[in-house]
Amino acid sequence: MTTVYDFSLPRLEGGGTLDLAEYRGKPLLIVNTASECGFTHQYEGLQALWSQFKKAGVVVIGVPSNDFGQQEPGSSSQIAAFCHKNYGVGFPMAARCPVKGTNAIPLFQWLNKDLGFLARPRWNFYKYLFNKQGQPVAWFSSLTAPTSPRVRDALERILLNG
Template sequence: MSCAYDFHLPGLSGETIDLSAYRGRPLLVVNTASKCGFTPQYEDLQHLWSLYGRDKPDGLMVLGVPSNDFGEQEPGSAEEIKTFCYRNYGVTFPMAAKAHVKGPEAIPLFQWLRQEGGFLSRPRWNFYKYLIGRDGNLTRWFTPLSKPTSGRVEESVRRILLDH
């Protein structure tokens, strides 16, 4: 695969999320979990989605990818995850089905992100964030310590949105 828009993932509600449908839009891909100390970042992700993407045809796409890979902090079913995210954080951005994001079992999108970002970019816990430019290439990645609304992340998002 040559860029992020070449991937598709099963969606949390059973649909297929075809990233080619977002071609030309920046993407923020985040591996998520419902029972993690970083779980409140869902609220910040929703804020970014509402501010920069939801109603803007060329705005930021936020994509959550639930994973149980770290500390078994995403044990729920698809319905439980969906209900939890909406009820507690008002999540309306697209969510993929629960998937592996590390090691040899990682889904192809996360294998590609690791290849593009290098060894240090591989997720080592929940809520790693991957910012993909309008060209479909990885531009930056952030550890869970960088909140989605931190100056570093939000400034990177604004910069990429200005890049036409």
């Protein structure tokens, strides 16, 4: 059975890959992000969520994408500088990747197939929550803030029940 831990992403900083197997046994929240979007302020909530739950093992991972409205046009160094300077982002970030259509990276191809049409990202800041076994258990659209009760409750259930 495929799990999120079977995938890797190109790293935003330092080159190389972000091997998701490094996080085996930990809940993951993976979010497609963009720096020039009306939802960009959600970086603040993602950082707050990660700061609150990282000691419990939760890992937040940002995946910048230019797929929606060309709202992530920058280079890796520009994206990293923007995230650090404006939102103090400390959670792991991938390099800019396509997340929709036939060009989507393998992780998002798997999510699209596994979760179905309704869960496909239709804009920036779609959030995908994985349990400790690496299976997707919930997804949230751009409209759901990372610090919303829906996201927090789902995350706390995973921490309590695995």
